[in-house]
Structures are given as structure tokens and as C-alpha cells.
Amino acid sequence: PLSTIGLSAQLLLDLQEAGAPLPLAQQLGVIRRSVDRANALINDLLDVSRIESATLAVEPAPLDAAALLRDLADEFAPIARERGVTLSQA
Numbered sequence: 001p002l003s004t005i006g007l008s009a010q011l012l013l014d015l016q017e018a019g020a021p022l023p024l025a026q027q028l029g030v031i032r033r034s035v036d037r038a039n040a041l042i043n044d045l046l047d048v049s050r051i052e053s054a055t056l057a058v059e060p061a062p063l064d065a066a067a068l069l070r071d072l073a074d075e076f077a078p079i080a081r082e083r084g085v086t087l088s089q090a
Contacts, residue, residue: 002038006032006035009028010032013025030075033071033074
């Protein structure tokens with residue numbers, strides 16, 4: 001189901017590039033990133049299983065912390081607005 005949601009969100013993002021309003025694109029981007037994070041959580045659960053069975057292989061990789069923080073700010077902006085909080089970049 002997450003793959004279907006992700007593919008649908010990507011399709012809508014592609015359609016947006018053809019002329020849909022910008023707020024739609026922002027929300028679809030949030031949906032896409034949320035799906036990606038949900039998939040990461042599922043993979044983390046699978047890793048726990050691999051750890052318990054002593055079959056986990058670890059491959060370190062760099063992470064763009066600034067991009068992660070921007071994604072989180074985008075995801076939580078609607079909740080922040082509801083509570084009268086303004087999120088901004090420094």
C-alpha cells in the first residue's frame with residue numbers, strides 16, 4: 001500500500017508540473033517524503049529482525065542533515081500553524 005500511495009503522489013507531482021497550483025505540489029511533496037519515511041521505518045523493523053538473527057549487514061552512508069530538517073519543517077508546518085507557531089529557516 002505504501003508503494004501505491006508513493007506512486008500516486010509522484011504522479012500528482014508530475015501533473016502539477018503541467019500547471020496545478022503550487023500548494024498542491026507542496027502537500028504532495030510532504031506525502032511523498034512521508035511515504036519514504038514510513039518505508040524507512042519498515043526497513044528499520046526488518047533490520048531489528050536481522051539483528052536478532054545475526055544476519056544484519058551495515059553500510060554507512062552520508063546524510064544531508066539540512067535537507068532532513070527542511071523536510072521535517074515542511075511536514076510539521078500545518079500542525080505548527082494550527083498552534084500559532086511559525087517555523088522559519090535561520
